[in-house]
Amino acid sequence: MKDRPSFASEAITAEREASVKLGLLRRSPGLWLTLAIALVVGLYPALTGNVAVREVVFTMLLSVALASSLNILLGYTGYVSFGHVVFFGLGGYVGMFLLSRGMGLWLAAPAGGLASGVLAFLLGKAILRLRGAYFALATIGINEAMRAFINNFAPFGGPTGISLNFQIYTGYGGAGQALWLTYYVLLGLAIVSLVLSYLVKTSKFGLGLMAIREDEDAAEVMGVITPNAKTWAYILSAIIPGIVGALFFFKNGNIEPNDAFRLHFSIEMLVMVMLGGQGTVLGPMLGAAGYQGLRGFLVTSPLFKDVQLAVAGGLLLLIVLFIPAGAVGWLRQHFPRLRALLP
Amino acid sequence: MNLLASLVDGLLIGFVYGIAAMGLTLIWGVMNVINLAHGPLIALGMFGVYLITTALGVNPYIALILVALVGLASGVLIYAVAIQRVINAPHLSTLLATFAINMIIIGLGTKVFSTSPYTIDFSLGSISIGPITILGTRLVAALAAVIVTGSLYLFLYRTRPGKYVRAVANNRAAAELMGIPSSRILALSFGIGTLLAATAGGLIATFFPFTILAGGAYELKSFVIGVLGGLGNPLGALAGGLVLGMLEGVIPAFLPNTWVPVLEFLLFVLILLVRPSGLFGAKR
Amino acid sequence: MILELQQISKSFGGLQALSNISFAVPEGQIMGLLGPNGAGKTTLFNVINGVYAPSQGHVIFRGHDLKGLKPYHIARMGMARTHQIVRPLKDLTVRENVMVGACFGREGHNLAEAAQIADDIMQFVGLAERARQLAGSLNVAQKKRLELARALAARPHLLLLDEVLAGLNPAEIATMVETIRRIRDQGVTIIMIEHVMHATMKLCDQLVVLDYGKQLAAGTPAEVAANPQVIEAYLGDPKLAESLMDDAA
Structure with missing residues (x-):
């Protein structure tokens, strides 16, 4: 290669790159399908300019980003993080703290993600030694401890939390513009979370994670450095929720301990991943959108609105009992030919 | 002196925490299921005693016996409907199945009772010993908790079904080989766990106001206590309940009240990490 | 000597599972580990590959003392094993199972190389036509071969085989024996636990x-x-x- 004239080598490289790209397209139609769905749904409110629809899709995209991140730990690695909302909440608090001190969103939101990543790193080595339900319990404990701690933590406003001065939004073109801005950033984050999920799943790192999920001791004997792999999975699953938390509470204008560390929300994330299909790329996206869509319908339907929680619980039970692999998992089991389309 | 009074208060409530946690830890010990419907079941116990007491005008403690029986039956029913099918599935399935039950109870409960607080209009007066004043209802609740614990031990160690429960907890496959109907024993165990939750709720309702959401806090406390005492160890749960009640009584003397949950949950995580078998469990 | 055990003892609580075991395995040989059930054979394997730390004594592998090393360190140094009770990664395909061995074993291949190696090895152990099947759906004999394939994909210097012949019928035993011989002929040292006496x-x-x-x-x-x-x-x-x-x- 080195001896060839440079133009020829460039041409060859370009050709190879093209074929690699084509190859990726051919090899992963499922990824493109997933991203296409996300983009079409995500851009629909922008094209129509409908603010009400935007709010609905905002909630969906938020859930997609969170569920897709959680899936890296839950679906690929097999560790049930019951208190995953702690990363959403901590990111939100760090972001809001910095915003209220005059830092811009472009730094405050990534700082939220960074804080969550660091927390995951610090926690990881300790609690990822626990297996099964013990790990799940520990994550609940950590979320509750964090909630109770922030409740007492004066710099974060204690029980009253942090509120942003309304003036802050003028820096982003006014409140209305700021809402659109957060929407687009969230759309970007949702896409990033899906791509990240796909990259992890199709990587050597991801193969190691799935080996851990199937049989951690066997994975160790085969040479998977399990403590490191698990910690990285935990960190990767924490960063985007941290950024999303900062973004969500920026839009919200204020943050309180009980909103930030709501255990119920954590469990909802698990439900979304389960509904769509844990361990798949497409599943958490469909599960998140489906769950929020269904919830929106139940809350507004005159028939169900008073008992929406009970109806949702009944549906969840039916799915847990009869379709434990989730929608995408079920399709993959029953239609193996579709697997390429359903990553 | 203030400290002594709050310590006694804490200890008394600790007995009740203990039987709430006993329900959770029994179910864990027998079938490895973390029951996320535990809190709502505690709340149902509260409302059960409330309804029977106000509708029939009977003494809350008689109502409590009825509530316990209904609790047992509902537990068996919940097991049959929601748990049996996924009892051997990965943890996530049973966690979500019990959480679904949680959602159903809270959803329907909110519709019926709203989320506003209720109280049972009932008093047993109080006893004063020196500087300490003890509410009669709390004293009776602690006594009731001791009786319940004693009965549970008699049941587990002196009756045939109780021995079956212990056998299934110890090794389900071996118990099945011995001809023990494990499925019925699991259902019974879930029923007893629910009975304990409902009883704890009913006792709490005799001295605290409550809402349909009130069980959540006790569920979290039950997790902490269960881990303190060693998951799957009923007597450890009572001891853990006393420890937690004591901490809640003592900590506020040194720190603002709001720090109590911080310390509780830090302790919880710490024990999971260094002594997952609990403070009172056997060393692994 | 590729492996030396120096006065290995292991106890669990009061139970002495291994006491004072010493032997050495020359490179390129097949060493058989015999003994009745409960003699401590599998425990010894677990000590050799780092699942348990020995209570006393040293394991020397290719000149390195394995003290304090975890199974994944030891795997990467070139020791692979199969399990007596098969442990397939059930929801992964046969091929992915074997790729795990190649990716995280001694040579630490990337996915593309691992896929290549997996294909070769599945051919070698006779699982090629099962490549795309989920590992959980294999029968016992196939799962045993999968265990072997995963271990081989790591390209180990030393291979620990824990009862790969148990539960196989005579024809399957003959094939497996032949396979083991061919592995040795490729220069891999083998320690095997076996109850099938004649074959051993x-x-x-x-x-x-x-x-x-x-x-x-x-x-x-x-x-x-x-x-x-x-x-x-x-x-x-x-x-x-x-x-x-x-x-x-």
Whole structure:
């Protein structure tokens, strides 16, 4: 290669790159399908300019980003993080703290993600030694401890939390513009979370994670450095929720301990991943959108609105009992030919 | 002196925490299921005693016996409907199945009772010993908790079904080989766990106001206590309940009240990490 | 010597599972580990590959003391093993299972290389046509071959085989024996735990016999089969021993 004239080598490289790209397209139609769905749904409110629809899709995209991140730990690695909302909440608090001190969103939101990543790193080595339900319990404990701690933590406003001065939004073109801005950033984050999920799943790192999920001791004997792999999975699953938390509470204008560390929300994330299909790329996206869509319908339907929680619980039970692999998992089991389309 | 009074208060409530946690830890010990419907079941116990007491005008403690029986039956029913099918599935399935039950109870409960607080209009007066004043209802609740614990031990160690429960907890496959109907024993165990939750709720309702959401806090406390005492160890749960009640009584003397949950949950995580078998469990 | 055990002891609480085991395995040989159930054979494997830390003694692998190393360190140094009770990664395909071995074993390949190696090895152990099947759907004999394939994909220097012949029918045993021989011929040193006596006697260059966690005898198959202690404690009946001596000869 080195001896060839440079133009020829460039041409060859370009050709190879093209074929690699084509190859990726051919090899992963499922990824493109997933991203296409996300983009079409995500851009629909922008094209129509409908603010009400935007709010609905905002909630969906938020859930997609969170569920897709959680899936890296839950679906690929097999560790049930019951208190995953702690990363959403901590990111939100760090972001809001910095915003209220005059830092811009472009730094405050990534700082939220960074804080969550660091927390995951610090926690990881300790609690990822626990297996099964013990790990799940520990994550609940950590979320509750964090909630109770922030409740007492004066710099974060204690029980009253942090509120942003309304003036802050003028820096982003006014409140209305700021809402659109957060929407687009969230759309970007949702896409990033899906791509990240796909990259992890199709990587050597991801193969190691799935080996851990199937049989951690066997994975160790085969040479998977399990403590490191698990910690990285935990960190990767924490960063985007941290950024999303900062973004969500920026839009919200204020943050309180009980909103930030709501255990119920954590469990909802698990439900979304389960509904769509844990361990798949497409599943958490469909599960998140489906769950929020269904919830929106139940809350507004005159028939169900008073008992929406009970109806949702009944549906969840039916799915847990009869379709434990989730929608995408079920399709993959029953239609193996579709697997390429359903990553 | 203030400290002594709050310590006694804490200890008394600790007995009740203990039987709430006993329900959770029994179910864990027998079938490895973390029951996320535990809190709502505690709340149902509260409302059960409330309804029977106000509708029939009977003494809350008689109502409590009825509530316990209904609790047992509902537990068996919940097991049959929601748990049996996924009892051997990965943890996530049973966690979500019990959480679904949680959602159903809270959803329907909110519709019926709203989320506003209720109280049972009932008093047993109080006893004063020196500087300490003890509410009669709390004293009776602690006594009731001791009786319940004693009965549970008699049941587990002196009756045939109780021995079956212990056998299934110890090794389900071996118990099945011995001809023990494990499925019925699991259902019974879930029923007893629910009975304990409902009883704890009913006792709490005799001295605290409550809402349909009130069980959540006790569920979290039950997790902490269960881990303190060693998951799957009923007597450890009572001891853990006393420890937690004591901490809640003592900590506020040194720190603002709001720090109590911080310390509780830090302790919880710490024990999971260094002594997952609990403070009172056997060393692994 | 590729592996040396120096006075290995292991106890669990009050139970002495292994006491004072010492032997060495020359490179390129097949070493058989014999002993009745509960003799501590699998425990010894777990000590050798780092699942358990020995209570006393040292494991020296290719000149390195393995003290304090985890199974994944040891795997990456070139030791692979199969499990007596098969442990397939059920929801992954057969091919992915084998790729895990290639990716995280001694040579640490990337996914593309690992796929190539997996294909070769599945061919070698006769699982090629099962490549895309989920590992959980294989039958027992196939799962045993999968265990072997995963271990081989790591390109180990030393291979620990824990009862790969158990539960196989005579035809399957013959194939597996042939496969093991071919692995040795490629330069891989093997330690195998086995209950199928005839096959063991034929295959192994050296034998070590354990009984109640103690090392009862060591030597060539002929020496071991002639050892009166072994005959008494393990082989039991002298006639069987005689026929085994014939196998060994």
